[in-house]
Amino acid sequence: MTNPAGLDAALALSRFGLGAREGSIALISQNPRGALKDEVTGRVLLTPVGPELRQTSDLLVELFAFLKERKAQRDRQAAVAPATSPAQPPAMLLGSTQQNPSLPNSPQRVFLAEVDARFNGTIREPVIGIGERLAMFWANHFAVAVGKGPGVRILAGAFEREAIRPHVFGRFEDMLLAVETHPAMLFFLDNQQSVGPESKASGHGKRGLNENLAREIMELHTLGVDGGYTQRDVTSLSRIITGWTVVGAEGRLGAPGTFAFNRAAHEPGPQTLLGISYPDDGVGQGRAALRDLAHHPATARHIAFKLARHFISDAPPSDLVASLATTYTKTRGDLSAVYQTLIGTETAWSPTLVKIRSPLEYLVALLRGSGERPKPSAIMAALNAMGQPLWNPSGPNGFADTVDAWASSEGLATRIDVASLVANQTPGRTDPRRFATETLGSLLSPDTQDAISRAETKAQAVSIAFLSPEFQRR
Amino acid sequence: MTYRLASPSRRGLLGGAGALFAWNFMPRFAHAAGGRDPRFVVIILRGALDGLTAVPPIGDPSYRELRQSIALTMDGPHPALKLDGLFALDPSMPNFARLYHANQAAVVHACATAYRDRSHFDGQDVLESGYPVPGHVESGWLNRLLLTLPKGEKVPTGAATSSGALAVGANAPLVIRGKAAVLGWAPATLKPADGELPQRLLDLYAHTDPLFSRLLTEGIATGKIASGMDVKARGGPGDPNGMEQMATGAARLMAQPDGPRIAALAFDGWDTHAQELGRLSRLLTGLDNSFAAFERELGPAWKDTVIIAVTEFGRTARINGTQGTDHGTGTAMFLAGGAVRGGQVIADWPGLKQAQLRDGRDLAATTDMRAVIKGVAVDLLGGSPALLGRDVFPGSEAAAPMKGLIV
Numbered sequence: 001m002t003n004p005a006g007l008d009a010a011l012a013l014s015r016f017g018l019g020a021r022e023g024s025i026a027l028i029s030q031n032p033r034g035a036l037k038d039e040v041t042g043r044v045l046l047t048p049v050g051p052e053l054r055q056t057s058d059l060l061v062e063l064f065a066f067l068k069e070r071k072a073q074r075d076r077q078a079a080v081a082p083a084t085s086p087a088q089p090p091a092m093l094l095g096s097t098q099q100n101p102s103l104p105n106s107p108q109r110v111f112l113a114e115v116d117a118r119f120n121g122t123i124r125e126p127v128i129g130i131g132e133r134l135a136m137f138w139a140n141h142f143a144v145a146v147g148k149g150p151g152v153r154i155l156a157g158a159f160e161r162e163a164i165r166p167h168v169f170g171r172f173e174d175m176l177l178a179v180e181t182h183p184a185m186l187f188f189l190d191n192q193q194s195v196g197p198e199s200k201a202s203g204h205g206k207r208g209l210n211e212n213l214a215r216e217i218m219e220l221h222t223l224g225v226d227g228g229y230t231q232r233d234v235t236s237l238s239r240i241i242t243g244w245t246v247v248g249a250e251g252r253l254g255a256p257g258t259f260a261f262n263r264a265a266h267e268p269g270p271q272t273l274l275g276i277s278y279p280d281d282g283v284g285q286g287r288a289a290l291r292d293l294a295h296h297p298a299t300a301r302h303i304a305f306k307l308a309r310h311f312i313s314d315a316p317p318s319d320l321v322a323s324l325a326t327t328y329t330k331t332r333g334d335l336s337a338v339y340q341t342l343i344g345t346e347t348a349w350s351p352t353l354v355k356i357r358s359p360l361e362y363l364v365a366l367l368r369g370s371g372e373r374p375k376p377s378a379i380m381a382a383l384n385a386m387g388q389p390l391w392n393p394s395g396p397n398g399f400a401d402t403v404d405a406w407a408s409s410e411g412l413a414t415r416i417d418v419a420s421l422v423a424n425q426t427p428g429r430t431d432p433r434r435f436a437t438e439t440l441g442s443l444l445s446p447d448t449q450d451a452i453s454r455a456e457t458k459a460q461a462v463s464i465a466f467l468s469p470e471f472q473r474r
Numbered sequence: 475m476t477y478r479l480a481s482p483s484r485r486g487l488l489g490g491a492g493a494l495f496a497w498n499f500m501p502r503f504a505h506a507a508g509g510r511d512p513r514f515v516v517i518i519l520r521g522a523l524d525g526l527t528a529v530p531p532i533g534d535p536s537y538r539e540l541r542q543s544i545a546l547t548m549d550g551p552h553p554a555l556k557l558d559g560l561f562a563l564d565p566s567m568p569n570f571a572r573l574y575h576a577n578q579a580a581v582v583h584a585c586a587t588a589y590r591d592r593s594h595f596d597g598q599d600v601l602e603s604g605y606p607v608p609g610h611v612e613s614g615w616l617n618r619l620l621l622t623l624p625k626g627e628k629v630p631t632g633a634a635t636s637s638g639a640l641a642v643g644a645n646a647p648l649v650i651r652g653k654a655a656v657l658g659w660a661p662a663t664l665k666p667a668d669g670e671l672p673q674r675l676l677d678l679y680a681h682t683d684p685l686f687s688r689l690l691t692e693g694i695a696t697g698k699i700a701s702g703m704d705v706k707a708r709g710g711p712g713d714p715n716g717m718e719q720m721a722t723g724a725a726r727l728m729a730q731p732d733g734p735r736i737a738a739l740a741f742d743g744w745d746t747h748a749q750e751l752g753r754l755s756r757l758l759t760g761l762d763n764s765f766a767a768f769e770r771e772l773g774p775a776w777k778d779t780v781i782i783a784v785t786e787f788g789r790t791a792r793i794n795g796t797q798g799t800d801h802g803t804g805t806a807m808f809l810a811g812g813a814v815r816g817g818q819v820i821a822d823w824p825g826l827k828q829a830q831l832r833d834g835r836d837l838a839a840t841t842d843m844r845a846v847i848k849g850v851a852v853d854l855l856g857g858s859p860a861l862l863g864r865d866v867f868p869g870s871e872a873a874a875p876m877k878g879l880i881v
Binding site: 403407408409410411412413416420424425431432433445447448451453454455456457458459460461463464467468469472473 | 520521593594595598609644645668670671672674675677678679681682683685686689690692693696698699742743744745
């Protein structure tokens with residue numbers, strides 16, 4: 001039971017890739033499954049680049065300076081008009097991003113540069129782009145939300161560049177360690193404030209544990225909510241990772257803006273997690289715990305299920321999930337091997353399009369298909385309108401990954417607006433009939449073809465192509 | 475002046491539009507014919523205007539029988555407006571009728587481009603590119619016409635507005651795209667979303683996707699998705715208010731001493747397969763009010779102005795099964811402005827008897843639209859017939875510029 005090559009090519013691009021551009025279906029239709037596999041084994045994934053896209057510590061040094069200057073300005077304003085100006089909270093790392101008109105807003109500037117480097121950069125090049133799709137998947141699995149404050153906002157892109165991308169085709173264990181030690185995640189889930197109750201820094205119990213990160217590591221990042229852990233395990237893991245923090249502007253623990261292990265805040269002594277005892281050897285205690293979590297059978301099932309749900313269907317067949325989990329376990333979490341198992345199954349190539357492209361995937365496909373290169377602020381406006389602001393989900397569980405979550409009449413209304421806008425930028429240059437054939441290939445239904453050829457204007461025809469079921473589904 | 479470049483939200487959404495909105499500094503036309511400082515406006519009517527409803531040949535004995543329930547009449551509650559012994563005007567166009575009788579408006583009937591198939595896009599490509607066949611989409615004839623015209627003195631850099639060409643709308647129509655720089659302008663409320671799109675999607679989803687069909691139906695029912703011809707004041711290029719806004723804005727820019735001399739607009743929605751009379755009435759009202767807006771806003775420049783409204787092809791001579799008409803061939807084009815030799819319907823009328831119809835179904839085309847446009851280009855703008863036949867409308871040498879269109 002195999003599909004015609006043309007259908008496989010279209011499926012490779014829509015289900016596993018970033019969407020077709022003119023010519024891309026033809027480019028891979030000799031051997032579509034081979035082309036997809038080659039992108040996995042060849043680890044095809046570009047690195048976003050740009051002058052603003054610096055490493056985390058550099059960005060944080062800039063942020064510290066920005067916040068200091070902003071505080072100084074507010075203090076001056078407060079001194080000038082103390083009666084009318086309400087007291088401003090001290091500028092804190094996690095405080096408001098409210099912009100002072102006289103100050104360049106570093107976090108927003110960097111954030112938009114990161115957006116630009118992806119939407120007008122990394123998504124444009126790959127023929128299929130499964131690596132980029134996986135980077136989006138993992139960034140959502142290990143979600144941070146820029147709404148948390150300027151610290152996360154300035155770092156969200158760097159987090160994805162430094163902790164996610166290098167490990168997309170690597171080992172889950174390495175990605176997990178990179179994520180949980182990244183300043184963006186430590187800020188987002190408050191671990192830099194967490195202090196061991198028996199540690200020196202606790203001030204005899206005045207400061208203490210914050211379980212936020214430890215809980216989400218187990219519930220969301222590794223074992224899954226049904227992964228068999230208890231509150232006792234949450235408390236243990238949170239003790240284990242006390243002292244995992246970010247060096248401040250003063251540089252007391254190392255170079256400002258880098259990850260640091262603060263022994264003074266670390267809970268002393270061994271801890272038991274999921275029945276295993278971890279001796280206190282400093283930062284190594286947490287690393288060992290994360291390594292074991294990465295290889296736990298529940299983690300294998302959780303990751304297998306999420307990947308299958310993302311690419312295949314909201315309720316993926318259990319034998320598919322089981323075979324992905326088996327590969328994961330056998331290879332000790334080699335993600336490339338798991339992807340290869342996934343794309344090697346016949347289920348993955350079912351001609352029925354059951355998933356709906358998320359707004360992020362949809363916009364990427366629109367931009368690839370049309371070749372339009374909007375400004376990053378316009379890209380963000382479109383994503384916000386469609387309900388998926390980049391790197392800003394409402395919680396650490398990320399954006400939903402099911403059809404129900406995106407199938408709403410409001411969502412469709414904004415898709416119609418966005419698709420029309422893009423279509424209205426490109427009429428004239430493209431023949432809509434050829435455009436539809438080039439971007440949808442064998443997926444293009446006779447009904448859609450007919451509606452396109454009967455459209456009144458080219459812009460309307462391109463809009464219909466963008467809004468056809470076969471473009472919105474994958 | 476209250477001009478803004480497009481709506482901030484819409485324009486902001488796609489920075490790519492910026493390329494269309496670059497200010498340019500085109501020279502004004504030095505010696506247009508008659509020593510005048512002319513204005514030339516092209517309105518593209520996308521979707522194929524039914525010339526037989528817009529300018530019904532009520533005096534043709536076959537008209538009534540072909541059109542049956544959608545035939546216009548000279549009596550009844552909505553009598554057509556008489557133009558001459560053969561032709562009348564849709565009752566929705568009182569301004570055009572007034573201009574016609576003041577010798578400032580004319581109609582060319584039974585006309586067509588060089589295109590003889592029935593695809594909207596291909597037909598629009600031919601109409602706007604000026605090439606005899608589809609597929610030439612790099613530049614439009616109006617833009618190439620600009621490049622061939624004699625140049626006058628430069629408008630100084632930094633002027634608030636500039637002479638040259640103006641593209642009105644969220645995107646520049648193909649007819650005015652090309653090497654000559656073009657100024658873009660769109661009313662702040664202009665939305666590119668088109669009210670007919672949801673209806674077309676509804677038809678598509680009904681056949682292909684129950685989930686999307688349900689969502690779209692819900693969206694329309696709850697007003698989240700604006701759909702249909704009844705959408706109030708959508709302000710788009712397929713809406714009468716939107717058309718008038720576009721015309722008003724364009725005219726105000728063109729009325730300025732250093733404003734653009736040439737403009738292109740595109741109005742959508744003319745594909746009247748069903749319930750034609752009501753839909754056309756609405757659209758023709760928008761077009762008619764646009765002519766009036768140009769007349770009002772251009773002030774003294776009106777006397778040196780020609781506006782032409784053209785469409786990609788006409789519609790079937792016979793009514794179809796849904797009170798509308800399908801894609802056809804010959805149609806009508808409008809000319810309005812103080813420089814038009816008005817008060818005439820120019821037609822080598824082919825007749826509407828079965829044997830006179832093209833393929834037994836369409837109004838035949840006896841006048842080449844390119845000859846009409848070339849006539850305006852020569853007598854209003856001082857264009858060169860040789861360049862018009864070679865660069866502006868390649869391969870149109872046989873269609874000689876029509877004389878007698880300009881006063």
